[in-house]
Amino acid sequence: MRRFATVLLIAVCAFALPPLLTALKAAFLLTQLTMAAYYALASLGLCALMGYAGQISMGQAGFFAIGGYASAYLSTRNLAAASGDPLVGGLDALGLLSRGADAYGNPSLSLSPWIAALCAILLAILVAVLIGIPVLKLKGHYLAMATLGFGIVIEKIARGTPALGGADGLSCVPAFALLPGLEVTGGRAARAVNFTISWVVLAIGLLALVNLVNSRPGRALRALHDGEEAAGAMGVDTARYKLNVFVLGAAYAAVAGVLLTHYNGSIGPGEANAMKSVRYVAIVAVGGMANLSGTLAAGLLLNFLSLRGVFGSLDDLVFGVMLVAVMLLSPGVRSRR
Amino acid sequence: MSLLEVASLARSFGGLRAVDGVSFSAEKNRITSVIGPNGAGKTTLFNLIAGSLEPDSGTVLFDGEDITGMKPFRVARRGMARTFQAIKLSRRMTALENVMIGRHVRSRAGFPQAMLASPWARREERRIREEAMKAIELLGIAEYAGRETGSLPFGVQRSVELARAIASEPKLLLLDEPASGLNIRETVGLAELIGRIRAEGISILLVEHDMSLVMDISDEIAVLNFGRKIAQGKPREIQSNREVVDIYLGEDDD
Ligand SMILES: Nc1ncnc2c1ncn2[C@@H]1O[C@H](COP(=O)(O)OP(=O)(O)OP(=O)(O)O)[C@@H](O)[C@H]1O
Ligand SMILES: [Mg+2]
Numbered sequence: 001m002r003r004f005a006t007v008l009l010i011a012v013c014a015f016a017l018p019p020l021l022t023a024l025k026a027a028f029l030l031t032q033l034t035m036a037a038y039y040a041l042a043s044l045g046l047c048a049l050m051g052y053a054g055q056i057s058m059g060q061a062g063f064f065a066i067g068g069y070a071s072a073y074l075s076t077r078n079l080a081a082a083s084g085d086p087l088v089g090g091l092d093a094l095g096l097l098s099r100g101a102d103a104y105g106n107p108s109l110s111l112s113p114w115i116a117a118l119c120a121i122l123l124a125i126l127v128a129v130l131i132g133i134p135v136l137k138l139k140g141h142y143l144a145m146a147t148l149g150f151g152i153v154i155e156k157i158a159r160g161t162p163a164l165g166g167a168d169g170l171s172c173v174p175a176f177a178l179l180p181g182l183e184v185t186g187g188r189a190a191r192a193v194n195f196t197i198s199w200v201v202l203a204i205g206l207l208a209l210v211n212l213v214n215s216r217p218g219r220a221l222r223a224l225h226d227g228e229e230a231a232g233a234m235g236v237d238t239a240r241y242k243l244n245v246f247v248l249g250a251a252y253a254a255v256a257g258v259l260l261t262h263y264n265g266s267i268g269p270g271e272a273n274a275m276k277s278v279r280y281v282a283i284v285a286v287g288g289m290a291n292l293s294g295t296l297a298a299g300l301l302l303n304f305l306s307l308r309g310v311f312g313s314l315d316d317l318v319f320g321v322m323l324v325a326v327m328l329l330s331p332g333v334r335s336r337r
Numbered sequence: 338m339s340l341l342e343v344a345s346l347a348r349s350f351g352g353l354r355a356v357d358g359v360s361f362s363a364e365k366n367r368i369t370s371v372i373g374p375n376g377a378g379k380t381t382l383f384n385l386i387a388g389s390l391e392p393d394s395g396t397v398l399f400d401g402e403d404i405t406g407m408k409p410f411r412v413a414r415r416g417m418a419r420t421f422q423a424i425k426l427s428r429r430m431t432a433l434e435n436v437m438i439g440r441h442v443r444s445r446a447g448f449p450q451a452m453l454a455s456p457w458a459r460r461e462e463r464r465i466r467e468e469a470m471k472a473i474e475l476l477g478i479a480e481y482a483g484r485e486t487g488s489l490p491f492g493v494q495r496s497v498e499l500a501r502a503i504a505s506e507p508k509l510l511l512l513d514e515p516a517s518g519l520n521i522r523e524t525v526g527l528a529e530l531i532g533r534i535r536a537e538g539i540s541i542l543l544v545e546h547d548m549s550l551v552m553d554i555s556d557e558i559a560v561l562n563f564g565r566k567i568a569q570g571k572p573r574e575i576q577s578n579r580e581v582v583d584i585y586l587g588e589d590d591d
Contacts (some may be wrong), residue, residue, distance in 0.1 A: 218451060222430060223427050229389060
């Protein structure tokens with residue numbers, strides 16, 4: 001079916017591109033393609049929220065950062081000193097801790113990445129619920145400003161908290177073994193398999209959203225976008241649906257943040273920057289708003305070019321200008337009542 | 338017991354008493370009409386009943402339950418559907434998709450089931466589609482089912498909105514000027530259609546300016562003027578009511 005064509009294409013690329021690029025002696029590109037996939041995943045979440053439900057969020061980078069930072073913090077925090085603590089002992093007994101060595105070779109004991117990642121995603125969801133309930137009462141540019149404010153607060157927290165590494169962020173984030181032997185981690189040896197992991201995750205994320213927008217709740221989201229009064233009159237609990245899709249968008253960003261952080265082995269406050277949020281919005285706009293495949297294509301391409309340094313020092317400017325251009329040129333965006 | 342009982346309902350906008358202590362009821366399996374000149378408060382009354390507006394005072398009982406001030410989506414779940422005086426459709430969705438939204442209250446799939454496309458959710462989705470198609474066929478607009486709604490002729494858009502409301506299988510259907518903008522042939526079709534909808538067991542509350550339509554199909558008529566109910570009765574009684582003829586029927590010859 002045509003609806004699933006992009007999903008299929010991404011899934012095929014996930015396995016076909018590594019050997020192909022290796023044969024072309026361009027395997028080095030896989031690194032940026034992997035990172036671009038995670039950024040595209042965060043953009044897809046925003047596409048559901050903004051493109052389909054019509055609720056703009058200028059804080060998508062905040063949720064990405066919450067996911068990344070929380071997973072990094074929890075999986076790097078050394079609990080060795082507290083190993084006498086009954087809680088730590090209990091976690092250890094349950095096999096939820098992993099042993100390693102810190103940067104100085106001292107033994108370390110920290111939460112296993114699976115637990116850290118799950119906690120990080122749950123934290124992002126919790127924050128999304130707490131933020132979403134009040135701000136989703138706002139509409140249009142008021143909602144944009146409120147979510148922008150949220151993103152700024154997250155960046156300030158990341159930058160200002162010593163435990164989160166301040167301006168340097170967190171590093172030495174361990175590999176995340178999704179399955180035994182299947183690790184989200186950087187480094188040359190893991191490059192091809194990590195590309196495959198990221199594109200498979202992206203294909204799954206896309207598939208779930210394609211299913212969503214063509215379903216009962218998806219129609220309800222599109223209907224409330226086009227008019228909350230009519231949607232409400234047909235029995236759609238608009239406040240509830242807006243919150244659900246806001247949380248869903250945040251969860252996509254958090255998953256992307258978690259995976260990219262373990263892939264890179266680090267995360268910095270720049271990930272929470274307002275300009276990053278503008279990027280996500282620009283990508284959804286360039287992709288055609290209520291268009292998952294378009295968002296995906298724009299997300300992959302623009303992030304790939306940006307990561308390759310094609311835009312040079314004009315990087316942020318490119319995304320800003322693109323956003324302005326789309327807003328001015330697209331009749332679909334401008335003529336909305 | 339009446340299906341809908343409105344008691345002393347009132348709502349002002351600033352100093353304007355748009356609905357001023359209106360009481361009336363709509364019976365099961367009946368077509369009840371509300372008429373009155375422009376600005377009489379008919380749409381406001383609908384909004385108060387359906388929950389789009391909160392009343393300053395008064396009560397609305399629907400099927401024995403007090404729904405006064407209840408949110409529109411909760412009212413809809415209790416079996417009240419409506420069309421709007423100014424059409425409210427999702428313009429970029431197809432006619433079929435719009436009507437499928439009418440099945441929202443009759444289906445259950447949430448985010449997880451939808452995203453995972455569970456077999457159960459897919460079955461439900463097929464049923465939603467079938468039931469929506471039935472409503473579309475009842476309205477005779479099957480040929481437009483796959484077309485984007487914004488591009489459809491006005492009369493067809495009215496039908497899509499009506500099909501969406503019917504698809505929810507409501508107990509009570511609120512129609513706000515369904516004939517406005519329709520030509521004579523379409524209006525005749527509408528009258529026949531409203532009869533068929535009633536025959537399916539859906540009670541109807543109708544606001545309409547087309548007097549021949551109202552007199553033709555209504556079982557009971559309430560007349561509003563400046564927010565107050567000035568008369569109520571069978572079509573024949575209303576037609577011969579002096580006050581009604583003076584303020585409304587006389588001045589209006591369409
Ligand atoms: N939201 C609102 N704010 C202020 N005034 C309103 C509002 N809605 C309606 N009114 C006023 O209340 C009065 C009743 O309006 P309403 O739309 O209910 O009349 P109506 O009987 O439906 O008229 P029509 O036949 O033209 O549709 C009018 O004077 C109108 O201007
Ligand atoms: Mg009106």
